[in-house]
Each structure stands twice: as structure tokens, then as C-alpha cells.
Amino acid sequence: MGKNLYHVKLTEFEHRGHSCFELEFEFNTLLKELIKSIKEIAWSTGRKTFYVSKNKLTLHQLYTQLNKRGIYVDYSHLKNSIKTKKKASTKRIPRTISDEKKELIRSFVRYLRGLRLSENTIRVYFTFVADFVEFIGDKSLDEINNTDVRLFVEQQVVYKKYAISTHRQLVSAIKHFGRFLPDTKLEVEELPRPSSSRYLPTVLSKEEVVDLLRATKNLKHRTILAILYSAGLRISEVINLELKDIDVDRRQLHIKNAKGRKDRVVVLAESFIPLYKNYYMTYRPRNYFIEGPNYRKYTAGSIRNFLKQSCKRANIGKHVTPHTLRHSYATHLIENGVGLRYVQDLLGHSKPETTMIYTHVAKKDLLQIQSPLDTVFIALSETDKKQQNQLLSDNISR
Numbered sequence: 001m002g003k004n005l006y007h008v009k010l011t012e013f014e015h016r017g018h019s020c021f022e023l024e025f026e027f028n029t030l031l032k033e034l035i036k037s038i039k040e041i042a043w044s045t046g047r048k049t050f051y052v053s054k055n056k057l058t059l060h061q062l063y064t065q066l067n068k069r070g071i072y073v074d075y076s077h078l079k080n081s082i083k084t085k086k087k088a089s090t091k092r093i094p095r096t097i098s099d100e101k102k103e104l105i106r107s108f109v110r111y112l113r114g115l116r117l118s119e120n121t122i123r124v125y126f127t128f129v130a131d132f133v134e135f136i137g138d139k140s141l142d143e144i145n146n147t148d149v150r151l152f153v154e155q156q157v158v159y160k161k162y163a164i165s166t167h168r169q170l171v172s173a174i175k176h177f178g179r180f181l182p183d184t185k186l187e188v189e190e191l192p193r194p195s196s197s198r199y200l201p202t203v204l205s206k207e208e209v210v211d212l213l214r215a216t217k218n219l220k221h222r223t224i225l226a227i228l229y230s231a232g233l234r235i236s237e238v239i240n241l242e243l244k245d246i247d248v249d250r251r252q253l254h255i256k257n258a259k260g261r262k263d264r265v266v267v268l269a270e271s272f273i274p275l276y277k278n279y280y281m282t283y284r285p286r287n288y289f290i291e292g293p294n295y296r297k298y299t300a301g302s303i304r305n306f307l308k309q310s311c312k313r314a315n316i317g318k319h320v321t322p323h324t325l326r327h328s329y330a331t332h333l334i335e336n337g338v339g340l341r342y343v344q345d346l347l348g349h350s351k352p353e354t355t356m357i358y359t360h361v362a363k364k365d366l367l368q369i370q371s372p373l374d375t376v377f378i379a380l381s382e383t384d385k386k387q388q389n390q391l392l393s394d395n396i397s398r
Contacts, residue, residue: 005070006031010062011077015044015051021062023050034069058137063151075158095134104141105130111180116261128173131156145185149174164194201327201357202318209328215314221306223279224290224298227253228322230269232329232347234259235300235322241289248273255348264348330358 008031009024023041025031035041040056043049052062063073097105108129112122135152136144153174157167171193178188204212209229216222228238237255245254251268285291290298303322311320318324326347333343344355 006034007072007074008035008066009074009077010059013047013051015047015053018053018055020051020053021057021059022047023052031071034071035066037069038065058135059155060135060137060148060151063155064147067151075155078159095130097130097134101133101141105133108177108180112176115176118261124169125173125176128170129177132174132177141181142183143185146187146190149186149191164196168193168196201331202320202324203331204316204318204320204324204328206332208314208316208318209325211314212310212316212320216306216310218306219279219282220290221310223275224303225307225310225325226269226272226275227289229325229329230272231266232326232333233266234326235303238289238303238322239298239300242287243285243289246276246289248276259348262348262350264345266346327358330355334358 006028007025011022011024013020013022023035035050041050041052044051057065066073105126109122109126112125132149132152135155136148139148153167153170156162156170162170171191175188175191178184178186213222213226216225224238227233228235231253233241233255241253241255245256246268247254248268251270251273253266253268255264255266257263286295288297292298292302307320307322330343330347333346334340340352340355340359343358344352347355349355
């Protein structure tokens with residue numbers, strides 16, 4: 001029998017006080033017999049449909065049983081019911097995981113900390129792995145295999161509409177979990193992971209950057225945007241930047257413990273220094289370069305909000321985020337002739353491939369390429385002086 005020869009749509013409904021999965025499909029005698037061969041599935045005379053109580057089969061178990069019989073399972077109609085449940089109660093429903101497996105997950109978190117991963121990465125991996133352990137139900141962790149992972153990934157991607165980047169994180173988390181488990185049937189190197197998307201970043205022109213700064217009337221806000229662009233900082237880096245790490249005399253910023261636990265030194269723009277001194281004398285921050293109420297750290301949300309307002313005042317129609325200013329900084333450096341290796345160091349990239357994306361959006365070399373349309377008109381003007389003044393903007397008579 002071919003893989004996924006038949007198609008079944010799953011929905012949810014209440015039946016005699018129990019939450020159930022309903023199996024919808026176009027009538028097919030062979031498919032009907034395959035479904036009836038799963039002993040937990042029953043027929044509802046009133047609804048005239050096949051169903052199975054969630055108390056008898058978990059979603060993972062039902063999926064596995066159907067998949068073994070060459071039946072493709074459509075989860076898409078379960079998404080709305082999940083969203084409705086989330087809106088009905090903001091309180092997270094506790095996962096149904098045994099105490100033994102909970103302790104194993106805690107050990108996994110300690111393992112990740114031993115690898116010196118960031119707390120944010122550990123938190124994300126913990127969530128994915130806890131969901132996976134709940135998904136496999138009572139199955140022993142020693143018995144899990146790549147098929148279990150595939151079914152879980154398929155379910156999660158459909159349920160939660162994961163972007164490719166999140167999908168990649170999910171697989172990475174399971175790979176780490178597979179390496180952590182002492183005995184398992186998982187072949188982690190065989191787990192497929194989608195290729196990362198390579199989108200060209202949004203970049204402001206130099207004129208748009210100036211317009212943006214001029215449209216930002218608030219002194220603190222203008223200083224924040226100026227340093228984001230002039231030093232190519234990430235939003236987390238400007239929020240965590242301390243006053244002691246700003247060396248005005250040497251025109252340097254010391255960025256500590258940035259992404260990838262790396263320090264770097266960034267050049268402080270000479271034109272930024274008067275703005276910074278004016279800001280400092282006006283606001284008198286104590287510890288951090290920018291501070292909120294009671295000298296606390298500034299929030300990323302505040303920066304995004306006033307940046308959005310400044311873009312409106314500057315009539316910039318592009319989708320601009322704080323990271324757009326970093327993209328613009330890198331692109332403009334390359335357009336100014338700064339070598340790729342220097343740009344990599346200034347941005348704090350581990351790999352040159354990450355920095356090379358900006359070579360695709362830099363305009364300096366591209367503007368030197370002559371369009372074939374221009375070539376045609378130049379050739380015409382050289383052969384027929386009457387054509388010299390004829391432009392595309394003229395009215396052309398028939």
C-alpha cells in the first residue's frame with residue numbers, strides 16, 4: 001500500500017460528556033474498513049460519523065495508527081478549536097507528564113546550561129522538549145525514534161503555524177534532547193531541518209536616516225536612534241549599554257557579552273558626540289546609557305513605539321524596526337568602501353557569510369551598471385541627432 005493513500009480530516013466535538021476526535025472523509029469502502037480496524041474508533045449513529053474518545057487514544061496515538069495504514073491526517077481544522085480554548089482561558093493547562101519524565105526534563109535543562117547556551121535558548125528548547133515528551137504520552141523515552149519526531153513536528157507546524165526559523169529551532173531542540181538521552185533509537189543526524197530563509201534586509205537610504213533623526217524631536221529618542229544607526233547596535237545592546245563602557249575621548253563603545261557571549265569595540269561617530277553630551281547633561285543617567293523611570297533599564301517596546309511614530313513624521317513608508325538601522329549601518333559601510341572583514345568585526349558576526357548578505361543590498365556597484373534601455377538611447381543619440389532630445393516622457397504620436 002502506498003504511503004498516505006487516503007485522506008482523513010480531524011475535528012473535535014463533545015460526545016456523552018467526553019471530548020472526542022471526529023474523523024471526516026469521502027466515502028471509500030477500503031478506507032472505511034481501515035478505520036474500523038482500529039478498535040478504539042467507534043461509530044456514532046446520531047452524528048453518522050466515526051469518532052474516538054481522547055481518553056482512549058491521544059492525538060499522537062491516533063495519528064500513528066492512521067499513518068501506519070497509509071492515511072494522511074489533516075490537522076488544520078483543529079487549529080481554531082485550540083485558539084478558542086486559549087482565548088477562553090489565559091491560564092496555561094498543565095502538561096500531562098509523569099514525575100519521572102519531568103525530572104528527566106529538568107536534567108536536560110541542566111545539561112543545556114552545561115553547554116553554556118543562553119537562558120533564552122534554554123527556555124525555548126525546554127518548551128519544545130516538554131511538548132514533545134507530552135506528545136509521546138506513555139511511550140518509553142528509550143523507545144522513541146525518528147518517526148515519533150516526524151509526527152510531532154508535523155503536528156506542531158500545522159497547529160501553531162510555525163515560521164521556518166521556529167521550525168528549525170524545534171528540530172534543534174529535539175536533536176539536543178536526543179544527544180542528551182543515554183539510550184534511545186533516535187538518529188539525530190538524520191532528523192531533517194528546513195533550510196533557513198534568506199531574505200534581503202530592509203535598508204534605509206542615507207537621506208532617509210537623516211530625515212528620521214530630524215523628525216525625532218525628543219532629545220532622548222533622537223540620541224537612541226542616532227547611536228543605533230551610527231554604531232550598528234542591536235536593540236538589546238543599546239538597552240544594556242552602561243555609561244562606563246562609553247569612552248568619549250577615544251571615541252569607542254565597549255559592547256560586552258553581546259550575542260554569542262562576545263565582546264567587541266565599536267567606533268563612536270564624531271558627529272554623535274555633541275548630541276550625546278547634550279543628552280547626558282539634560283537627562284543625567286546614572287548607570288545605563290538610557291534609563292527609564294527610577295533609573296531602570298529602558299524597554300525595547302518603548303524604542304519600537306517612538307521609532308514607529310518618527311517614521312510616520314518622516315514620511316518613511318518602509319517597515320522599519322530598530323534592527324533596520326543596524327542593517328542600514330552595515331550596508332552604508334560597504335557602500336563607502338569598508339572591507340567586509342572590518343564590517344564583520346564591527347557588527348560582531350561570528351561568520352563572514354552572515355555579513356555577506358549586505359553585499360547584496362549595497363547599491364554602489366549596482367548603480368554603475370548601465371541598463372540596456374539607457375544603452376539603446378545612447379546608441380540612437382549617436383546615430384541620429386534628432387533622437388537626442390526624444391525622451392520616454394515625451395508624447396509619442398502614432
